[in-house]
Amino acid sequence: MTTRTPLMAGNWKMNLNHLEAIAHVQKLAFALADKDYDAVEVAVLAPFTDLRSVQTLVDGDKLKIKYGAQDISAHDGGAYTGEISGPMLAKLKCTYVAVGHSERRQYHAETDEIVNAKVKAAYKHGLTPILCVGEELDVREAGNHVEHTLAQVEGGLKDLAAEQAESVVIAYEPVWAIGTGKVCGADDAQEVCAAIRGKLAELYSQELADKVRIQYGGSVKSGNVAEIMAKPDIDGALVGGASLDSDEFVKIVRFRDQ
Numbered sequence: 116m117t118t119r120t121p122l123m124a125g126n127w128k129m130n131l132n133h134l135e136a137i138a139h140v141q142k143l144a145f146a147l148a149d150k151d152y153d154a155v156e157v158a159v160l161a162p163f164t165d166l167r168s169v170q171t172l173v174d175g176d177k178l179k180i181k182y183g184a185q186d187i188s189a190h191d192g193g194a195y196t197g198e199i200s201g202p203m204l205a206k207l208k209c210t211y212v213a214v215g216h217s218e219r220r221q222y223h224a225e226t227d228e229i230v231n232a233k234v235k236a237a238y239k240h241g242l243t244p245i246l247c248v249g250e251e252l253d254v255r256e257a258g259n260h261v262e263h264t265l266a267q268v269e270g271g272l273k274d275l276a277a278e279q280a281e282s283v284v285i286a287y288e289p290v291w292a293i294g295t296g297k298v299c300g301a302d303d304a305q306e307v308c309a310a311i312r313g314k315l316a317e318l319y320s321q322e323l324a325d326k327v328r329i330q331y332g333g334s335v336k337s338g339n340v341a342e343i344m345a346k347p348d349i350d351g352a353l354v355g356g357a358s359l360d361s362d363e364f365v366k367i368v369r370f371r372d373q
């Protein structure tokens with residue numbers, strides 16, 4: 116069995132200006148400095164306007180915190196007003212980029228085709244995509260959550276070579292659990308994450324599937340993270356609201372101490 120380093124990532128969404136971002140990352144770095152946290156990878160997904168500040172801080176202080184963006188254009192450049200390209204994110208030395216977050220799918224009509232194009236754009240420029248998938252409440256209530264989520268995984272990874280797919284991070288985020296305080300039960304999250312790994316084995320190989328990190332996201336807090344992280348197919352958390360409170364996020368990162 117492959118060991119997968121847990122990835123604990125904070126998705127700040129549209130919060131924290133660049134000055135607040137600096138203060139926040141400094142607090143995280145300080146709180147995480149007293150112990151060696153190599154066993155867990157920590158990342159923040161910041162608004163575009165914060166990335167340069169975060170980069171300067173991380174580079175300057177040689178912080179172990181990784182950072183990335185919350186979206187990427189499918190295009191490399193040109194007349195796409197308001198968009199941010201892969202080359203721009205690569206220049207800022209981003210490690211990660213979230214692709215297909217449910218808020219992008221919902222408010223910006225991102226289809227699996229668009230998400231797939233963005234996943235490819237991320238790889239083209241050396242960024243690791245965090246492919247976000249997950250069902251709405253009506254889909255879960257109808258019992259179609261696994262099928263729905265696996266279709267998003269397949270659509271997002273379409274035509275992607277194994278050399279690329281093996282480094283993808285997949286975030287299972289049931290839409291009804293995002294920002295609602297309704298956490299998906301650990302067993303329910305495990306069911307879908309195991310199914311995602313099964314789909315990767317079917318699309319590529321069991322060996323590749325065993326390497327891919329699958330995160331859970333949706334109302335993760337310090338109080339529920341340990342139970343979620345104890346599940347065999349859950350390799351990290353994508354944390355929204357609770358990642359804006361540095362003390363709380365540090366507790367989430369240190370779930371093993373609980």
Ligand SMILES: O=C(CO)COP(=O)(O)O
Pocket residue numbers: 126216288292293294295296332333334335353354355356357
């Ligand atoms: O969407 C999420 C992370 O990407 C989850 O958000 P919350 O943790 O606020 O529910």
